[in-house]
Amino acid sequence: MSVSDFTLPDDWRDCALFLDFDGTLVELAASPDTVLVPPGLARLLAAVAAQLDGRLAIVSGRPVAQIDAMLAPLTLAAAGVHGAERRDANGVWHYASAPSLEPALPHLRPLVEAHHGLLLEEKRGAVALHYRLAPALEPACLGAMRAAQAACPGTVLLHGKMVLELKPADVNKGTALAEFLQEPPFKGHRPVFIGDDTTDEAAIIYAQQLGGIGVKIGAGVSAAHHRVATPQALHALLAQAAILQGDYS
Numbered sequence: 001m002s003v004s005d006f007t008l009p010d011d012w013r014d015c016a017l018f019l020d021f022d023g024t025l026v027e028l029a030a031s032p033d034t035v036l037v038p039p040g041l042a043r044l045l046a047a048v049a050a051q052l053d054g055r056l057a058i059v060s061g062r063p064v065a066q067i068d069a070m071l072a073p074l075t076l077a078a079a080g081v082h083g084a085e086r087r088d089a090n091g092v093w094h095y096a097s098a099p100s101l102e103p104a105l106p107h108l109r110p111l112v113e114a115h116h117g118l119l120l121e122e123k124r125g126a127v128a129l130h131y132r133l134a135p136a137l138e139p140a141c142l143g144a145m146r147a148a149q150a151a152c153p154g155t156v157l158l159h160g161k162m163v164l165e166l167k168p169a170d171v172n173k174g175t176a177l178a179e180f181l182q183e184p185p186f187k188g189h190r191p192v193f194i195g196d197d198t199t200d201e202a203a204i205i206y207a208q209q210l211g212g213i214g215v216k217i218g219a220g221v222s223a224a225h226h227r228v229a230t231p232q233a234l235h236a237l238l239a240q241a242a243i244l245q246g247d248y249s
């Protein structure tokens with residue numbers, strides 16, 4: 001299958017849209033809390049959601065509360081922590097049963113305390129070790145995370161962009177997509193999933209298996225049949241979709 005630039009499909013208004021956050025809707029930043037959210041992003045997403053009759057959900061590795069804070073006052077259907085938590089279109093929360101991650105922490109905290117630039121994100125259902133500010137420490141982080149995983153049965157290790165993450169083995173962004181697609185307003189609509197990282201591949205593959213569309217933002221290996229170069233280019237496409245004028249950069 002050849003890969004092509006993503007353009008809005010003819011049946012766009014009948015699709016269900018699922019969007020990753022970091023690297024897809026916002027540019028990556030030095031740390032999770034220094035991300036710059038374009039001022040018009042929430043307005044743009046609200047317009048697209050309205051055009052799709054509410055069939056828009058954010059599917060992120062971040063907790064949903066962080067997504068809400070960055071898009072306030074907009075609240076969308078959303079899955080967080082790679083599918084370990086989910087707020088459906090009616091505002092009802094769903095939590096996957098997650099193995100305890102407590103046994104992971106003694107393998108990770110000493111490393112983070114010993115090295116400037118490492119950051120440990122403890123979430124409900126996952127723990128992420130960021131090394132973007134200390135890239136030379138990737139092998140040490142990988143070693144610590146492997147030991148942490150061995151101490152936590154039922155978890156898998158994700159290797160994202162400058163981040164290693166331990167999360168429940170039985171949930172991912174693909175399972176989050178499957179759950180949304182069993183419910184209104186998403187049920188019966190062709191999924192479009194757009195993401196930038198390895199952690200998005202499960203959802204890209206699942207969307208394509210259903211006859212939907214998988215889109216990769218930027219370069220890198222992906223199963224996606226379509227590409228968009230940058231978050232800014234995606235904003236332009238969404239603005240075109242919502243027939244909005246404006247600057248979302």
Ligand SMILES: O=P(O)(O)OC[C@H]1O[C@H](O[C@H]2O[C@H](CO)[C@@H](O)[C@H](O)[C@H]2O)[C@H](O)[C@@H](O)[C@@H]1O
Nearest residue numbers: 021022028029030031032060061132161162163
């Ligand atoms: O699924 P996503 O919405 O893409 O979330 C994946 C991870 O995103 C965040 O980390 C990434 O973005 C940071 C800010 O740009 C960057 O500093 C970091 O290197 C990236 O890995 C978030 O902090 C993680 O919890 C998410 O799992």
